[in-house]
Amino acid sequence: MWPIAIYPVSGTVEVVFQYLKRRPPFDDEPLRRALMERFNAVDGIDLAEAKLDLRPSFPLEVFAAHGEEIQAVLEWFVHEVALAEARRPFDEESARAVF
Template sequence: MRACPGRRPREVATSATTRFEALLRDYQTPEVVEGVLAVLRVWEGQDGHHVYGKGNETSCFPTMEVGGPSESRAVWQIAIYPVSGTVEVVFQHLKRRPPFDDEPLRRALMDRFNTVDGIDLAEAKLDLRPSFPLEAFAGHGEDIRAVLEWFVHEVALAEARRPFDEDSVQAAF
């Protein structure tokens, strides 16, 4: 995220967070709002952070950084759109990001999302960005949270299995 002139990066993030939450409250039911915000709080508790879109509809991407000091990369699985009331599962982007560059792992993620009431992602969209209604967070936030926790676990497991690169560690010091 780029800072605005005269504003510190934390202020920019705070204003994006505020804008996202305001849009969410303006366009969604209280049950949906609470479900979404509860899942995002859990995401932060797992060392994740949020990246926000810059369009009129301030979208939110629960993101995690993986990799070593010299090769950090962002991984995210969903994009939340508070006005249109949709959540995209970003398989299109995941197919270029380990460990979800592995098709069976993307399929497992799709299958886990599809176990949640109100979510029905089409198999034909495994390489695209299928969406589901934000209403799925109302009453099923725990189930969605379990899918995101599984995602974090799979990413962490893949990172732990990566070969140790001494050159990148030495370059950091």
Template sequence: MIRPSGRTDSRLLWPIAIHPFTGTVEVVFQHLKRSPPLDDEPLRRELMTKLNEIEGVDLAEAKLDLRPSFPVEVFAEHSEEICAVPEWFAHTVALAEARRMPDGDPGTY
């Protein structure tokens, strides 16, 4: 969510959506491209690269601005690699947010 000051509330950003009934994991590039810091295409591309390094994930380059998906079964076989991606995401967003804060106070927007 973008606040009136133009800052992003990092607690409202997420890189994926899990759809258990369809058995898919959707990567929400379409939404991320409107939210700093992932509005920066190289960061979205880095997220795609990290996911594509996991066996069973094959996100097409042409879908960098869309919502591509991969099978949820990948979680069962590659949980450690999958967990590293949201950790990278959270670290990247928090670091970018800290760099933008004028006084270092996360509550100041």
């Protein structure tokens, strides 16, 4: 699972809400909205609310200029995914198939 796609040739970074809306835990709209808000808190990023289910983009230059802030957003994303995975019910049938 990934939150962004980087296109160096066109100089854009897409936030892939369109794909995230089908993948837990980001199938939950408030969590996608929280991700959007975190990106929008970075100077130079202005993702439109109307694009919460699409693939809005921002300039790659913003990524270069605000790498630490974007890294914090991406670390939050990874934390949310890991937390959701840890909370997922243990499936004993799957565990037996592995061993």
